[in-house]
Amino acid sequence: MRSPRLNSTLSGLLVFLAAGLLFSLYFKGLMWEPNLHAPTFGGDGLTIHYNLQYHTTYGEGVYLESQYFPHHESIFMTDAQALVAVVMAGLKPVFPDIGQYATGISNTLIFWSSPLAVLFLFFIFRRMGVRWPLAFLFGCVIAMMSPQILRQLGGQYTLGFTFLLPMVAWYQLAYEKGKRYWLKSLAVTLMIILIGLNNPYLYAVASALLMGAAGVGILFKITGLVRLPWNQLLQWVAVCLVATFAIAATLAAFDQVEDRVEVPFGFFHNIAAWGGMLTDANTFSYDFLRRVLPDLDTPRRENQMYLGLIPVLLGLALPFILLLPKARKIVGLTQVPTLLVLLVGTLPCLILGFGLPFVYFEDWTYDNLGSLLQFRAPVRFSWPLFYLLAIVAGYVLHQLYEHWSGTKKVWLLAIPLLIWGIDAHQFLAGHTTGKAGPSAFTPTSIQEKSDLADELRIDTSSFSCIYLLPTEQGWSDKIHQDGSWRSNHDGYKLSIATGLPLLNGKLSRVGLNRVLRSLQVVSHSLIEKPALGELPAGKDILLLASNENELDPHEARLLGTGKPLFSNEKVELRRVSPAALLARTQDARKVARQDTSALATPLLRIPFEENTQHAFFGQGAEKVAPGWTTFPLPALQDSTLTDSLELSLWVFADKSRFGGPKFYLRQLDSEGKRISELKFWTNETFDTQNGWLRVAFSFKPDPLLSKLELVGQYEFPYFIDELWLRNARTNVRLAGKNGTLIYNNYIIKEAG
Structure with missing residues (x-):
């Protein structure tokens, strides 16, 4: 029939x-109550919903301003539901509260x-x-x-x-x-x-x-x-x-x-x-x-x-x-x-x-x-x-x-x-x-953050942006600092509640320079931080740190400079002045330049001047072939074997290829057998200066140590410069051409 x-x-x-x-x-x-639910409570989905809701609520046009403040990114080059976000932002004059329903509209369209x-x-x-x-x-x-x-x-x-x-x-x-x-x-x-x-x-x-x-x-x-x-x-x-x-x-x-x-x-x-x-x-x-x-x-x-x-x-x-x-x-x-x-x-x-x-x-x-x-x-x-x-x-x-x-x-x-x-x-x-x-960005959950912000007087008149800790500079293909779920979850909600954008963040296809400048906020105090100079004068940075994650010493030092505002078992909020951070850096660099006790040479220095295509300090660097490379290091003198040592070098942040080299520092005995091994991936560094990434190993020599061995591995060619080995408790300052100074393997004075 x-x-x-x-x-x-x-x-x-x-x-x-x-x-x-x-x-x-x-x-x-997800289909019948789309504004109250989400398929993911973290990861990519959380970030995408954040970008969508922030742009719908505060943005206009085609530039996303939720991350890497004060820069913006074409929303079409991100994963922020680009066209949906642009259209919803354009509808704000007609529907002023449309931002509250951004997640629901997204879920409706998708599911x-x-x-x-x-x-x-x-x-x-x-x-x-x-x-x-x-x-x-x-x-x-x-x-x-x-x-x-x-x-x-x-x-x-x-x-x-x-x-x-x-x-x-x-x-x-x-x-x-x-x-x-x-x-x-x-x-x-x-x-x-x-x-x-x-x-x-x-x-x-x-x-x-x-x-x-x-x-x-x-x-x-x-x-x-x-x-x-x-x-x-x-x-x-x-x-x-x-x-x-x-x-x-x-x-x-x-x-x-x-x-x-x-x-x-x-x-x-x-x-x-x-x-x-x-x-x-x-x-x-x-x-x-x-x-x-x-x-x-x-x-x-x-x-x-x-x-x-x-x-x-x-x-x-x-x-x-x-x-x-x-x-x-x-x-x-x-x-x-x-x-x-x-x-x-x-x-x-x-x-x-x-x-x-x-x-x-x-x-x-x-x-x-x-x-x-x-x-x-x-x-x-x-x-x-x-x-x-x-x-x-x-x-x-x-x-x-x-x-x-x-x-x-x-x-x-x-x-x-x-x-x-x-x-x-x-x-x-x-x-x-x-x-x-449950969705992280329901009107109720955002209102809770708004109430907290009102209580603490956190708003755009007193603050310029939020810096999340652990820091995140994710999805850039060069730096691998993905923050934590807690800092993402609470930081994104507070950003939407207050309108404060992030100073760091996770963006697809983001520019490398702005990622490195954002990372410099937690870099060593000897490294200048130009991103701070771009922020509005008279407004503080809101530091939001996860109390569920252990911070790196770089991050802990930044958090320690802030004035406490709020803390519970989940997060801690502090405020810090960009001007104070800049002054702290300038003071540290000034002290380093005037340090009369600094030695004139480290225990070991390899300047790598062969290739002049790139240079961190001096006239050149060394171009390393793809694959596994062993960098020969001389035997240590007996007098250094009881000291805490630091071996450091710089790797050029080459935007032509993703990722970066991984280094392995091995302690070998007199027979060449491995005693211990430390690993450092350049993408996980916290120190970046002049477009270079610092690799540093701090270690105590083993009593059986006879020789150090440094091995690098990367599938593409890469550039390294200024390999130093020094006593971790002894400062070293060297002068270069045109008045440049390098201190403990950080540049503290540029040419001229």
């Missing part, structure tokens, strides 16, 4: 509402996109002649297993618009001659631009699907395999080109950062993996497949892109089906040639998802791909394969059902659909269980 016919508008509304009810069983309060994805998938199946009950069921199980859901739940909200790729696939399948397809092209172009400005990744993935399918379609047309209309193929290309131009022009117009790390971390790390595509730890098939395929790699966070058991099995059978004329006729893929083109068109996307062919040419890739490497998770380009393979699987099951008769066809459909449904339920339930917690 044929299923009853439904009005397209009514059926679409029913599908959307039914899918919304289904997903709300898993997402719970209600899954029912919208079901709707587009439903339209796709209906267009291909699939009965509407099956079209709905297929749409649900596919949307429930979307790899983008993992990004929603992981706090990368702007990647969570799950309807975009089904919408693009529907557009590609819905070709018809005449004006209506041009209107569809225009609408899809506009949607890709809007969502692409919110997160350029989704533009890139959607464009990959468009261009991959267009390329395959043109190739098939030339070879005569499948003849899609030129108008259809060229419109796909046009949509991609127009969206590319609009997004690239917008990003370039507002981006003011000139010293961003050129090659960020992740391009060869966040790639597709068969283990992530064929298995998911929450599903019933996981253990079995792991036993059958023991060499499968374990899915990590980014490369989890489970295709589903039924799509994988049908995908494996598909080449054989297409080679057998009778089977090919039964499944009827030739009746929907565009679907076949789209499926094959995802293969270039999959190849890129595996990082191919670039994984075989890493150095060339780093040297030549430039800003394209800002797309640091190629695995996301594999997402189109998930959708298209699942759509083909659903269509094939429908065709088999239509071909067979009697109870055979019922079982032929019911068993795979049951397995698929169980797979989808276990996947979504496993990943959503325990995820929906």
Whole structure:
């Protein structure tokens, strides 16, 4: 019996509402009480919601001012729900309290996109002649297993618009001659631009699907395999080109950062993996497949892109089906040639998802791909394969059902659909269980911070900004100081409650210079702190320190300079004057310049003057080759073996590559055996001066020590300068050319 016919508008509304009810069983309060819940209570999601709510409440235009005060960053280059934040900030004159609902609006857009994805998938199946009950069921199980859901739940909200790729696939399948397809092209172009400005990744993935399918379609047309209309193929290309131009022009117009790390971390790390595509730890098939395929790699966070058991099995059978004329006729893929083109068109996307062919040419890739490497998770380009393979699987099951008769066809459909449904339920339930917690930024929680701020007289008239401790200069690809959950959680809320921006922070694609200047606030007192001179005169810095975390001595010294305002078991608040911090630094440098007891030379000094491309002190530095390098150190004199020693050197903060070298200081005995080893990663330093990062080891020589060994390791070339070994209790000052002075391996007087 044929299923009853439904009005397209009514059926679409029913599908959307039914899918919304289904997903709300898993997402719970995220859909029905979106302003009170969040899928993550920390990490990326907390920072993204903070940036969104701060900009909505206090910002305007396209520049985000919540972090690294007094600088700002193009919001389109951040993960702050860029376009959503800009639009909501623009609505403040009409809705003054809209900032209180920023998290709820974000959650609504993100988590209600899954029912919208079901709707587009439903339209796709209906267009291909699939009965509407099956079209709905297929749409649900596919949307429930979307790899983008993992990004929603992981706090990368702007990647969570799950309807975009089904919408693009529907557009590609819905070709018809005449004006209506041009209107569809225009609408899809506009949607890709809007969502692409919110997160350029989704533009890139959607464009990959468009261009991959267009390329395959043109190739098939030339070879005569499948003849899609030129108008259809060229419109796909046009949509991609127009969206590319609009997004690239917008990003370039507002981006003011000139010293961003050129090659960020992740391009060869966040790639597709068969283990992530064929298995998911929450599903019933996981253990079995792991036993059958023991060499499968374990899915990590980014490369989890489970295709589903039924799509994988049908995908494996598909080449054989297409080679057998009778089977090919039964499944009827030739009746929907565009679907076949789209499926094959995802293969270039999959190849890129595996990082191919670039994984075989890493150095060339780093040297030549430039800003394209800002797309640091190629695995996301594999997402189109998930959708298209699942759509083909659903269509094939429908065709088999239509071909067979009697109870055979019922079982032929019911068993795979049951397995698929169980797979989808276990996947979504496993990943959503325990995820929906209270939002950190509800009006009630922000009001609590407002009351505390009022009680302590913390406002923008007396304070300029907040500095979080432990300090955070995260996501910069060069400095790895991620703060703590407590300082983030309470600091972000206090920032929203008061309007005070952060002096430090976590921003994607931030400029390296402003990160280093922010870090200098906690650097050694001999290091100048120009960021403090940029702050408004007469206003203090509010220090917010987590009492749940141990502070580094650098951070503790900064906190100790402040005047206590408030303290409990969670956080401590103090105020400090930028002018007082600057005066403290100038006094320390003056004392160092006048220190008459300072020695003229350390126990060991290697000035490294060979390469004049960069220099910390003097005329040059040493360029170190990639890999493991052992730096020869002379044997220590017996007189130094009882002293506390410091070995220090400087590493250039090179913005051409992510990360930095790791150093290992080893104490060796007379036979060359290792007694002890200390490790220092330059990205975790607290001392930065003139664009260089200080590496320092403080240690007590072991009685059996015969020789020190310093080893450096980094996958790229790097520059080092001024290696010193000195008695930790003895000050050393050296004079350089043009009046420069260096004291305990800190520059205390610049040239001239």
